[in-house]
Amino acid sequence: MIKKVDDFARLDVFREFRSGKPEAIFAQNKTPEQLVKIVEAFLGCKDSVLITRLNDEQIKALKSNFKDVHVNEIGKVAVVGKRAKELNEGGIECVGKIAIFTAGTSDIPVAEEAYTTARFLGLEVLKFYDVGIACLYRLLEPLKKVKEEDVDVIIAIAGMEGALPSVLAGLVDVPIIAVPTSIGYGVNLDGLTPLFSMLLSCPSGVAVVNIDNGFGASVFAYLIVKRRKA
Structure with a gap:
């Protein structure tokens, strides 16, 4: 089923039923x-929606127009609706457990996008940040x-x-999902x-x-967890 929003959006509201993962809004x-109109349309069909790649003006609009909003300012990602209320109150029933590692502190915005996506999908998350290979012994305790x-x-x-x-x-x-980031000096080539x-x-x-795709990494992790727990 496709739900049209004026002349600028067509929402795939049956994606979760069809492919096991909900559609998200790329802001x-x-x-x-x-x-705001797209979120309103989603909430007419679903009880919750995830929005990624937000800017400050969009975050302000979400907070002004909706009652239950959970925002991750670092990851520039938000949840609106029932799941936002659960995240704010800490009442989510988890379907599995993942860990998120970052090599450096500069990679944390991508990790926080992955984190909120994973929490939206019902995953418990362990976070281990700034544990890159420049100092290998930092990995001992996380592992x-x-x-x-x-x-x-x-x-x-x-x-x-x-x-x-x-x-x-x-x-x-355990399976490793690798996320390259656009953090680095010249020949990092913006993540290539x-x-x-x-x-x-x-x-x-x-x-x-893909480069900087914390959202995609968590959706992939969720699908692995679902199959493992089935």
């Missing part, structure tokens, strides 16, 4: 007025915790040369260098999503 380049907590999937987010996912894949027995590095990972068990 980039939308006006605040367009975004011990991953083993103890029986984590289903690891999302590994890195810029520069993007080596973190390969290191993790050689040390753990870590993207190629992750695609060339020597250890097996690494899947790679």
Whole structure:
């Protein structure tokens, strides 16, 4: 079923039923007025909606027009509706557990997009930030915790040369979802260098999503968890 919103949007409201994952709203380049109308249309069919790549003006519009809004300012992502209220009150029933690693502090905005997406999808999340390979012993405690907590999937987010996912894949027995970021000096090439590095990972068990795509990584993790728990 497609739901039209004026002449600028066509919502795929049956996506979750058809493919196991809900449609999200990509806010980039939308006006605040367009975004509000799209969210209103979604909430006419669903009880909650996830919005990514928000700017400050759009966030202000969401807070002004909707009662239940959960905003991650760092990740520039928001949830509106029933799930926002659950996130604000800490009342989500979790369907599985993942871990999110970042190589550096500069990668955290991408990680926070992944984090809120995962929470929206009902995943419990362990966060381990600034544990990149420039200082390998920083990984010791996080990897011990991953083993103890029986984590289903690891999302590994890195810029520069993007080596973190390969290191993790050689040390753990869970799927690794690698996210290259556009963080780094010149030949990082806005994320192309870590993207190629992750695609060339020597250890097996690494899947790679697009540059800065924390949202896509968490949706992929959710689908893995759903199949594992079925």
